[in-house]
Amino acid sequence: MHILVVDIGTGTQDILWFDSTRDPENCLKLVAPSPTLRVAAQIRQATAARQPLLLSGVLMGGGPSAWAAEDHHKAGLPIWATAAAARTFNDDLEAVRRDLGIEVVSADEAAALARRSDMAHVVLKDFDYAVIAQAFAAFGLTLQPDAVAVAVFDHGDAPPAVSDRQFRLDYLAARLQTDSRLSTFAFPAAAVPPIMTRLQAVVDSARAEVSAPLLVMDTAPAAVLGAWDDPVVRAHPSALIANVGNFHCLAFQYLDGHFVRLFEHHTGLLTQETLTGWIERLAAGSISHAEVFAGHGHGAVVLDSAPVGLDFVAVTGPRRALLNGGRLPVYPAAPHGDQMMAGCFGLLRACADHFANWRDEIVHAVDNGQGVSLW
Structure with a gap:
């Protein structure tokens, strides 16, 4: 099967042409202007x-x-x-x-x-299928996807009297309290919540150009989910994984393979020292929504406050160098050998969760037939 996977950020759009008959490292990729x-x-x-x-x-x-x-x-x-x-x-x-x-x-x-x-x-429009198809056509490939998966960052449509930051964190918390798997932030086209207007706009754009089944997802959870495809990350079931994007930074703490808490902040307001401090409080379980929000971040979601030893921090995202040379034990996640494709591989994992008829084929291809379990 073939899936067109597009992770859309502020600086780049990272594009993967997933072919289930190839090893992931041999699938075709583009990193293009956003x-x-x-x-x-x-x-x-x-x-x-x-x-x-x-x-x-x-x-x-x-x-x-x-x-x-x-x-x-x-x-x-x-x-x-x-x-x-x-x-x-x-x-x-x-x-x-x-x-x-x-x-x-x-x-x-x-x-x-x-x-x-x-x-x-x-x-x-965020998703321009015609432009992507033309880019691949220049190399002799005609796109005929069996499915399309697209990630964008969506604040959601907050009511006039509600803070955009609070609205976003309320949404994250509600999703994770229902289902702590990160694929909870992915939706088939017909199931996008009405409040997620940017995700819906992607659906509207895609539907005008391509008829294949469509999945849309939030970018940061996609990147974190994709980071688990790095075998070094997978060997640390209590990893803390931070996605340091151009505009937003999200860090997710795991405990024995299960999500327990996160925080989200504006990258432009963070220094190495302040980001390190938030990460340390996240690992310790002492972080609170109120303190992150008071610091002009979006906030925090805490399902379990049990402290986790801070011995491994995986990082993704275009501004991950913010943590270089500091006191944290930082590891740059590179799923299938490619740091830029973390979001795309996360989208593939979400496709496996949401498209049951393709789950085995996707998992077999991405795990190279090893049947590795997913967090």
Whole structure:
């Protein structure tokens, strides 16, 4: 079987063409610019050309694209956007108008604006199947996936009076209290919770281009789940695994192969010393949601506060070097020999949990026929 696996971050989108007849190390891979970087480049091109800007499409990851839109506004240039596209920058459309000068328009108004010869039109979406298929086609491969799996980071659609950070942690806690396996953060297309609007936007984009079964998942749990495919990590059933992303840092503590607690913070607010401190408190079982939240992080989820010896810390993510040279016993996880593909292999493990008819084939291929148990 073939699964197109795409882990979408802020800096890169990491793409795996999983072929169950090959060893994982021989599956085809791409590490390409992230969708938000591509969109930012298109917006900045319009700014340089002094063009008015129309944004359509769906909600997607922000960061670089939002900064580019802000600079376009500061340059005194107009921006129009459909409501779905505008929510990329803020779920509150009034805040989008106020902060970025974006005029929200209907689909019909957007179609009329797109016909203007002077208009720069940028389509927003995290998952662009056509672009990925074209990339592989350049190497002579025609994609015909049996399934598609995509990971993005989703804050969720918090009500106006609720903190985005608190809303995110409430969601993480609710999922883990129901099912402590990290595949609890993965959903077949028809089962995405309504509050997870970025995951739903991926589903909407994918459904317009590909009919294969689709699974969507949160990025950090995917990376941590994938880290377990590294045999060194697997040999430490009480590992602490940290995914240090460009924007968000999550660390998961295990005890005898079972998840017991986590914390989530903003990477940009962390130094080596502060991150080390949080990790030490996580291992000790003394971490609390309130203290992480008070430090402008998202918070913590504690299912079990039993202390765990801090003798092994596996790290993934593009900013994992933040922990280099410190006092923690850090190990850079490289599942199947590739640090960049941790999220993709985690997505494959989630596919095995959610697509029962393919479970044995996926597990056999990823474990190379050894039948290794999963945490």
